[in-house]
Amino acid sequence: MIKLRKIGGEGAMDAGRSSGFSRHQTGLRAHVMVLPWFILAISSAQAHGDEQAGQSLLTQWPINPELLIVLLLSLVFFVRGTRHLQAKGVVTTRGQYWAFYAGLTAIFLALQTPLDLVAEHVFYVHQLQHLLLRGVAPLLLMLAVPAGPLIAGMPGVLRRSVLVPVMTHGGVRSAFRFLARPVVCTLLYIGSLYAWQFPAYHDAALLSAPLHYLMHMTMLLSGMLFFGCVFDPRPSPWGIPFSSRLIMLGSSIFANIPVGALTTLKTTVLYVAYDRLGRWWGMEPLVDELLGGLILWIPASMMGLLAVLFLVRLWGKAESKLDLRRQQGFASPIKGRNSASAAASDQARRRMAWSLAVLPVLMFAAVILLAVWMSQRTAPSLLHPVLTVPTSATGLSVTKLR
Numbered sequence: 001m002i003k004l005r006k007i008g009g010e011g012a013m014d015a016g017r018s019s020g021f022s023r024h025q026t027g028l029r030a031h032v033m034v035l036p037w038f039i040l041a042i043s044s045a046q047a048h049g050d051e052q053a054g055q056s057l058l059t060q061w062p063i064n065p066e067l068l069i070v071l072l073l074s075l076v077f078f079v080r081g082t083r084h085l086q087a088k089g090v091v092t093t094r095g096q097y098w099a100f101y102a103g104l105t106a107i108f109l110a111l112q113t114p115l116d117l118v119a120e121h122v123f124y125v126h127q128l129q130h131l132l133l134r135g136v137a138p139l140l141l142m143l144a145v146p147a148g149p150l151i152a153g154m155p156g157v158l159r160r161s162v163l164v165p166v167m168t169h170g171g172v173r174s175a176f177r178f179l180a181r182p183v184v185c186t187l188l189y190i191g192s193l194y195a196w197q198f199p200a201y202h203d204a205a206l207l208s209a210p211l212h213y214l215m216h217m218t219m220l221l222s223g224m225l226f227f228g229c230v231f232d233p234r235p236s237p238w239g240i241p242f243s244s245r246l247i248m249l250g251s252s253i254f255a256n257i258p259v260g261a262l263t264t265l266k267t268t269v270l271y272v273a274y275d276r277l278g279r280w281w282g283m284e285p286l287v288d289e290l291l292g293g294l295i296l297w298i299p300a301s302m303m304g305l306l307a308v309l310f311l312v313r314l315w316g317k318a319e320s321k322l323d324l325r326r327q328q329g330f331a332s333p334i335k336g337r338n339s340a341s342a343a344a345s346d347q348a349r350r351r352m353a354w355s356l357a358v359l360p361v362l363m364f365a366a367v368i369l370l371a372v373w374m375s376q377r378t379a380p381s382l383l384h385p386v387l388t389v390p391t392s393a394t395g396l397s398v399t400k401l402r
Contacts, residue, residue: 062116071104078146081153096144103140106132111216120206121280123271124291131295133216134192135303138223142231143310180229182240186248189226190255192218197259197296203273226252230311235318242315249311253304260297264290 078100082092109115110132119126154163166172179185196202196215205211230248232239240248263270269285279288 060114060117061112062114063112067107067111071108074150075101075104077153078144078149079153081149081151084152085149090148092149096146099140100144100146103137103144106137106140107220110137118280121274121277122283123274123279123285123288124295126206127292127295130193130196130219131300131303134189134219134223135300137220138227139303139307139310141224142227145231145233179225180240182229182244182248185222185225185229186251188222189252192222193255194259197263199270199272202271206271206273206277227307230307231314233314233318235322242311242318245311246308249304249308253301253308256296256300256304260293260295260300263293263296265293 082097085092110129115125115129119129151159151163179188196205196219205215226248229240230245235242266289267286269275270289271285274288275285279285
């Protein structure tokens with residue numbers, strides 16, 4: 001039997017907060033009871049493949065029963081596990097609840113709604129789907145720190161017969177330790193983006209269902225591994241040092257710039273599979289890819305900055321807990337840690353937070369400059385009216401720009 005140990009808990013709840021969580025979980029259990037009937041109702045609308053753009057997308061739900069079962073079981077295990085942990089005095093905050101729910105919702109929106117159908121015909125919608133899978137969903141799920149509740153919520157038979165043998169296997173533990181290294185998980189996260197944005201691989205995945213599934217799963221799993229390491233609640237030496245986590249996030253943010261800029265600023269069509277499948281809504285290929293490049297460039301980078309702010313907050317909480325332990329007479333696991341270093345660390349975090357607040361402004365300024373530059377490039381063909389001037393010699397007309 002696995003014994004769950006509280007790591008960095010917030011302390012015991014007062015009676016009012018406890019009753020609030022109880023009411024919250026009671027209401028949630030009622031919603032969980034309704035979910036199977038909701039799934040049964042919408043599964044009759046399953047369709048995928050040769051739908052026409054003019055059809056109502058509200059009836060085109062590409063339901064995957066296996067994925068729905070995984071999402072539903074994850075929800076049930078999480079709710080059940082938080083109830084068990086609460087009985088032992090381990091608090092799950094409202095933020096963790098809603099982060100987990102929102103993460104599951106992001107996966108559902110990306111893969112089980114009409115968004116998945118449109119993504120096969122419109123490049124920039126496909127990039128929105130990828131942003132949900134490799135960015136939004138993993139970030140939210142790992143912010144919830146779901147490992148403890150999920151393990152606690154599993155049936156005992158499943159824990160003993162499957163989870164314990166797998167997680168205690170020497171090969172599995174060694175592989176996970178290797179994959180959880182900062183350099184390795186960061187390269188996997190960035191590599192999953194660059195590999196699948198390579199035109200030949202991207203087009204091949206779009207035209208092959210197994211490759212398309214592999215694309216989505218590698219993006220989702222690499223994102224969960226990456227953000228799981230970034231938002232690990234354990235401080236150093238048990239977890240990755242927070243300074244290294246900041247470098248990981250910074251690398252992922254700056255990695256979006258080259259691929260986003262290349263996709264936005266190039267002058268030839270890179271992804272021809274969308275034309276073979278039929279590009280919906282009358283989108284011009286270059287315009288479609290320009291919008292997709294901007295999504296790769298700007299929203300993905302802004303999401304990375306949001307992750308940095310969450311990490312700074314987590315860092316501050318970890319430092320406060322270490323200081324509290326030191327004041328209570330416990331030895332600090334970090335050598336040389338004292339009050340002076342704690343104060344200096346707090347000041348450094350504040351300076352970093354203010355510096356990070358400036359970055360979104362600079363990024364918006366870069367977008368504006370890019371828009372101005374692109375408008376200047378296209379000004380002769382877009383902003384000037386076309387005049388037709390007849391010639392006196394032949395009677396033919398000649399078009400010229402004013």
